[in-house]
Amino acid sequence: MAMGIILKHKLLSNQVPDDHKAPLEGWISVKAKKTIKKNRELREEFGGVIPDQLSREDFEKYQLFRVREQMKYAEENVPYYRNKFKDAGIRPEDIRTYDDLTKIPLTEPKDLAESSMLFYGVSTTKMLREFTTTGTTGHRKSIGFTMNDLLSKIDIISSALKGVGMKKSDSLHVMFPMVIAWDPSIMLVTACNILGYGSSVCSDVSIEEQIKTIKEAGSTYIIGLPSFIYRVTTLMEKGIDLKSLGIKKIISTSEPLSESRRHILEEAWGCKVIDVWGMTEFGLACAIECDEQNGLHTDEANMLLEVIDPETGEHVPAGQKGELVVTGLNSEGTVLIRYRTRDIVALLDPPCPCGMHYNKRLVKPSGRLDLQTKVGMGYKVYPVLFDEAIFIDPVVLDYVLYISKEGYKDILTFEIETKNPSEDLEKRIVDSVSSIMEISDGIQDDLIAIPRVKFVSSESDEYKVKAKKIVDLRENFD
Numbered sequence: 001m002a003m004g005i006i007l008k009h010k011l012l013s014n015q016v017p018d019d020h021k022a023p024l025e026g027w028i029s030v031k032a033k034k035t036i037k038k039n040r041e042l043r044e045e046f047g048g049v050i051p052d053q054l055s056r057e058d059f060e061k062y063q064l065f066r067v068r069e070q071m072k073y074a075e076e077n078v079p080y081y082r083n084k085f086k087d088a089g090i091r092p093e094d095i096r097t098y099d100d101l102t103k104i105p106l107t108e109p110k111d112l113a114e115s116s117m118l119f120y121g122v123s124t125t126k127m128l129r130e131f132t133t134t135g136t137t138g139h140r141k142s143i144g145f146t147m148n149d150l151l152s153k154i155d156i157i158s159s160a161l162k163g164v165g166m167k168k169s170d171s172l173h174v175m176f177p178m179v180i181a182w183d184p185s186i187m188l189v190t191a192c193n194i195l196g197y198g199s200s201v202c203s204d205v206s207i208e209e210q211i212k213t214i215k216e217a218g219s220t221y222i223i224g225l226p227s228f229i230y231r232v233t234t235l236m237e238k239g240i241d242l243k244s245l246g247i248k249k250i251i252s253t254s255e256p257l258s259e260s261r262r263h264i265l266e267e268a269w270g271c272k273v274i275d276v277w278g279m280t281e282f283g284l285a286c287a288i289e290c291d292e293q294n295g296l297h298t299d300e301a302n303m304l305l306e307v308i309d310p311e312t313g314e315h316v317p318a319g320q321k322g323e324l325v326v327t328g329l330n331s332e333g334t335v336l337i338r339y340r341t342r343d344i345v346a347l348l349d350p351p352c353p354c355g356m357h358y359n360k361r362l363v364k365p366s367g368r369l370d371l372q373t374k375v376g377m378g379y380k381v382y383p384v385l386f387d388e389a390i391f392i393d394p395v396v397l398d399y400v401l402y403i404s405k406e407g408y409k410d411i412l413t414f415e416i417e418t419k420n421p422s423e424d425l426e427k428r429i430v431d432s433v434s435s436i437m438e439i440s441d442g443i444q445d446d447l448i449a450i451p452r453v454k455f456v457s458s459e460s461d462e463y464k465v466k467a468k469k470i471v472d473l474r475e476n477f478d
């Protein structure tokens with residue numbers, strides 16, 4: 001396979017030691033050092049000597065250098081930024097410190113949705129793949145990736161698989177219940193091939209087929225959608241001891257993973273469940289948890305992350321929540337500089353007990369600004385908040401929340417899909433939901449009624465992605 005040969009030579013993940021415990025840091029370090037070596041301007045900032053062990057400060061020099069380079073590239077090749085920078089009177093050389101970044105105007109997701117082509121750094125003929133995403137808000141965005149963009153992604157995925165502990169004797173089972181446009185399966189299988197790991201893919205929604213494939217392939221790691229893995233787990237648990245399959249780790253991706261769901265999966269399979277975060281705009285695989293399960297290690301070699309106050313646009317201090325803003329550092333296809341993600345996150349400063357000493361950790365998105373719903377006159381709620389409170393027992397398969405109004409009070413009705421409805425379960429769910437801070441405050445202020453539970457039996461074992469987790473039936477609401 002020609003592709004395989006090219007990749008083996010080009011990939012930096014091959015230079016990362018096999019026993020590197022901290023995911024991504026080895027790869028990030030190799031990438032930054034290679035860049036310092038290649039560029040005189042940056043080398044001079046280090047007094048001509050490449051440090052053996054990079055500090056956070058050293059690493060930020062690399063990142064700011066890449067921001068300037070990406071801005072130069074955008075001025076020359078990307079129509080959207082050529083005009084934007086000119087209008088703002090900003091030049092690449094103005095960016096010398098982290099605080100200088102706020103001089104660069106923010107890029108709104110709606111601009112990308114309205115005119116995706118203006119963000120292309122190369123002509124469409126040079127794009128190896130283009131993906132469209134409707135996202136959660138319904139705007140269609142078209143994101144282009146060149147050969148180098150895709151190689152870099154496969155590289156980071158390989159490095160992450162090494163980082164979670166995979167060895168040549170292991171096999172990865174890829175468990176997406178449908179063919180997704182981006183087709184992460186291809187990327188994952190390619191990464192496994194390069195590293196000499198086994199892999200299996202099963203997109204069948206049948207639970208029996210999934211388990212059969214895992215057994216036949218001798219899978220030791222699983223990656224997939226948490227809602228799908230959860231469904232297989234809860235429906236299968238009685239028929240088979242999932243622990244006997246010998247899965248070492250489950251990697252949850254493409255959807256938010258609530259702690260309650262994580263707990264149920266870990267109990268059932270007898271292994272750790274590791275969370276991954278990504279965005280289509282930046283090639284999906286962007287951050288991964290270490291065994292500490294306290295924040296996700298981000299691919300800071302390819303992305304510069306900022307957290308801002310969404311109202312004022314100012315940086316918020318480390319550990320504080322705000323909107324995530326991302327700048328691609330090495331993109332050729334779609335170029336995004338200070339892109340507003342609408343995700344609410346926090347960034348934790350290094351070090352991490354796993355051994356990562358300069359990589360910042362992302363506290364996973366706690367909600368999207370555009371998915372927020374207000375209840376009880378101003379308490380902001382979003383789906384992830386309820387996931388935590390509702391997936392408290394494996395008999396809960398899924399749910400939809402309907403919000404209606406009676407008089408001035410908001411009525412929250414949770415339609416719970418289960419095969420084992422009981423009064424006890426109803427009580428536990430009502431208690432659990434009522435203890436969410438936003439809801440308990442609303443109940444105390446008499447603006448939200450005690451939540452209601454309605455059980456529905458699952459029509460079939462078939463897995464469906466719910467279009468909407470929260471359905472708002474109120475006519476006028478703030």
Ligand SMILES: [Zn+2]
Nearest residue numbers: 290352354356
């Ligand atoms: Zn860590």
